[in-house]
Amino acid sequence: MAHTVTTLAFDADDTLWHNERHFRMSEERFADLLKDYADPDHLAERLLAAEKKNVGHYGFGVKGFVLSMIETAIEVTDERVPASVIKELIASGQELLSYPIELMPGAGEVVEQMAGRYKLIVITKGDLLDQERKLAQSGLGEMFDGVEIVSDKTAAIYEQIFVKWSNGSNGAMMIGNSMKSDVIPAIEAGAWGVYVPSEITWALEHAEAPKESAKFREISSLHALPDLLESLT
Template identity: 65%
Template sequence: MPRHLTTIGFDADDTLWHNERFFRITQERFAELLADYVAQDHLEQRLLEAEKRNVGHYGFGIKGFVLSMIETAIEVTEERVPASVIAELMAAGREMLRHPIELLPDVQEVVGDLARDYRIILITKGDLLDQERKLAQSGLGDLFDWVEIVSHKTPEIYQTVFDRHADGAHHAMMVGNSMKSDVVPAIKAGSWGVYVPHGLTWELEHAEPPVAEPRYRALDTLGGLPNLVREIG
């Protein structure tokens, strides 16, 4: 039988590298462009509603975000939004897709350390080409035994990934900054779920922490992960 813990799964965006802050910067520019039409707090709510509607059609990532901004701009201006504003929103999306990757603190050391003794899998959702670009620029690619880019993170997805590339969910751990996508469904699949908070998290990724679950853990920073992994064994 394999030892208790053999595999560590990592989320990517805002767990290994910065991501959400670029969405916030673009959203601030969005508010500036539409300031003559709608108040910022109302615009934020309308954009969030559009994102909720559209995530099932466009998936997670920059492209869906830009399309939701354009849709919101059309709605809040009653179809009077200038073409120049639409052009600026599209340009902002292209700029987000070109933004260089900046790793979060301790990432290189932590992943490298654990890769010596454990199977390491990247499990991320979003646009395929954009996630591949970010991974290539991160310099972390060689540390992962496998990479899975998925449309959604559900207990069934985690079960499939850990069955296919590891010793099953029971012998795996998932680490990420999203309680809703990285922690709760991974625990439901039978693995450990480790929450590492990020200062900025998209509202649609919030969920109540499963504090009663024996396989739930929370860390202040990723730097504490190697000790936790070896404590669990």
């Protein structure tokens, strides 16, 4: 049916540990700070539009998010936003860069179980220092053979990583909570793509499931990964 899986690649945020919930709390704080200038729904739309526009400039992660909040605040207030609000937005970004790590269900047990049996890699987008901090604090870092913090996730990037760390894409499996970034481009590169839904997924990461692909799988949590791998042997 398919090639033997020798390499497991994991997304980090909202696959190995919770992340998006902290951004949502920051967005709620953002809406409260600007409630006199825009209703929450309109503000959310404006912020998402700014993030979509700015991701090419700032990349993924906290810094781009904070700059997008500041830009949106300036625009919706017609450049009248108080300096105190800007200060609060910067502070919320600093909090995002320091929150304690909480592992997703099954992450610790499954990574430990797979270590030594497969080559393990983390492939994640985001701010370099922030992702390194989270991996170190997660307690999982030493169990991974490699870590790749990339500016974007495309089929070409997956191909390069799987050649570097594995015997190519055919023997690799990418596991993550983003259909758009973790699953679809990995399958396009020739790897398995395993979707693990998280409670919250950033709007820019949504995409239709590639159900027609023989290498697409969906599991309810990381607890189900060992059984999935067993079914492929």
